[in-house]
Amino acid sequence: MFGRFAVQGATLRGVEAVPVDVEVVVGSGMPAFCIVGMPDAAVQEARERVRAALRAAGFSMPNERVVVNLAPGALRKTGSGFDLPIAVGLLAATGQVDPRLAEGALIVGELSLEGAVRPVDGLLAYALCARDLGCMLVCADAPERLVAIDGLEQRAVRTIADFRSGEFPALAPRRPSHAPAAPDFRDVAGQDMAKRALQVAAAGRHGVLMMGPPGSGKTMLASRLPSILPPLEEDEALEAALIHSVAGEEVGALLGGVRPFRSPHHSATTAGLVGGGTPPRPGEVSLAHQGVLFLDELPEFRPSVLQGIRQPMESGRVTVTRADGNVSFPARFMLVAAANPCPCGYFGDAEHACTCTLAQVSAYQNRIGGPLMDRIDLHVDVRRSAPRDVLGTGGGTSSDDMRAAVLGAREYASWRRARVGDGEGTEALVRSCALAPADEAFFEDAARAARMSGRAIMRTLAVARTIADMEEAASVGRGHLCEALAFRLREGVGTCG
Known part of the structure; x- marks a missing residue:
């Protein structure tokens, strides 16, 4: 039972799927199942998943030497998405399925031990890769993770046994969903200066730092910023959705035009905030691409972590350097930060005495760092609202009114640039x-x-x-x-x- 066959696969590198030829050879020699071509641990584990899945689906596992080569060999291969193309290549090489079923298709999917095909992260990236190659995409039936792309045929495979019949139903990617209505600035009592700062920031895509005592409304204000931002345009939505797809997150709201709002905890690591890991994955600054990154309790973040966002704020990209090369992630975001003025939180509060020494206040504020402060465009004090204002909430300036001014400013700026050049x-x-x-x-x-x-x-x-x-x-x-x-x-x- 000798034979060879090649299947088109792909591996994720950054936010792109890079084509990989999955070459399967079944030949003479001591029985073994080898995978070569710089596979990571998840790819090496495909051997056991493929064995169990083929037997569960009623296929036979050849008792010969099986060698799987993932080309190009110099590119590191990651993830469990190689399970399905390896299995299909093995079945085609041994004559158990029609080889024509894999022709003109980019195949990706993880196999369960029962033979079911599971979706993998980054299906949108694989879909774009298949479109660029002129192939159709064959993957798990996961419409919630897929996007309708012009010129791309997408087919679903539920189990490895589907390759007996060769009947792969067309996938119908889920339509973009709309998130619930964002909180309205009308609910914020007073705070006219902070609202003005956020409105200016939204109009010009500037960063904002709000500093004030606990309970003054900093988080409440920041959470309402998306309600005055214009919706994502089609190319912006696809770019943001690609990053979220690679990270294994929901993309429906993004495709519906809702800008991302990310609020990581202050215990986040550098890799979690900026990106990194093995293999490199996008961090919060990239998941906030085309949207808002909200850093609450800014001084509580580790200084080394905070300094890691300085370069993305300037360039709009994150570059992660590894021994096998650089990986780049988009990271064009609006930074909104909130901070207490001191460890106890009441420095400068006229109604609550501060218990911190001046040295403690200075040390606490210096945790943010001058270089990062220099990159934040608007700094605003947020004072606690008077009880009368709090009880009268709901009567302030609405998000609709604020958004109209933001959209008007952006339209005028675009017209001005086009006119003047x-x-x-x-x-x-x-x-x-x-x-x-x-x-x-x-x-x-x-x-x-x-x-x-x-x-x-x-x-x-x-x-x-x-x-x-x-x-x-x-x-x-x-x-x-x-x-x-x-x-x-x-x-x-x-x-x-």
Whole structure:
């Protein structure tokens, strides 16, 4: 019972599925089942799953030497998705199924010991790989994990025994689902300054730090930010869904246009927040791509973990370096952070005495780190609301009203850039502000007095440009600069620079 056959498979690398040829040879020699081509432990374990699944489905396991080669050999192969293509290749090589069933198909799936085919993480990545190869995708019947892709035929296989008949029903990916309505800013009592800061941040995609005592509403405010953001566009939704698919998370809401909102616990590791592991997996900053990353209790995160998000904030990508190469994950997110001003939480609170020493307050705030603070555009104090305001909740500015201003500012900014032809970079930003000589001198004096860094100067100018866009102003004026400076230079947190 000698033979050979090759099946098209793929392996995940970052957020992409890379094609892999699964070559199966059944030949003479001492009976054995070998897998070569840099397989990881999960791929090596496929031998036992394949053996048990074939016997459970009524197929025979050859009593010859079976060698499975995963090509290219220099690429590390990971995951349990190779179970199904190895099994199909073995059956085709031994003449137990029609080899034509595997032609023109990218096959992926994990096998149970009873022969059932289970879905694997990253089915959206495999689907895109199959489309690029001009193949159809054959995988487990998991419509909740799949997305309808133009030009791609997707077929379902429930058990390995389905390859006897060759009847694979067409998959009908689930339609995008809409998440429940997001909490409304109307529920937040008072906090007009914080609402304004979040509105400006949403209009210009700026980062925000809210600092205030416990119970002042920081988390409540942050959780309502998605309600004023525009829905995801089609290409943004597919890009975000791809990351979530690789991480094994739900993608329905993303495909429905709902922006991701991630809120990791402060005990998160660097790999959990930024990405990493073996094999490298996307972290929270990548799962927040095209959405919001909310870091509550910011000083409680380990400083080394916090400093890991500095580079993604600048570049919009995370690059994980390993011995076998680099893996890159998208990570363009809005950072919203909340912090208590001191260990007890009441430094600067007029109604509650702080029990911390000044040294403790300074050490606590310094845990955030100056370089990270320098990259956060808006800093705002959040005070506890008066009892009358709390009891009168529900009558504040609604998310619908705030969203209208955000959408208007983004539309005006897009029109302005298209009309003027502004590009990217600091020179384009300065040119787009069109500061009057007197306003430019005022801003220079303020930056010099506050000892602002070059990054802080440009980020403050970007906030001023956003505020001007919200008023549909062609140039940045003194009022826009003053408001931007007020958000940057705050007593109690310190100036950035």
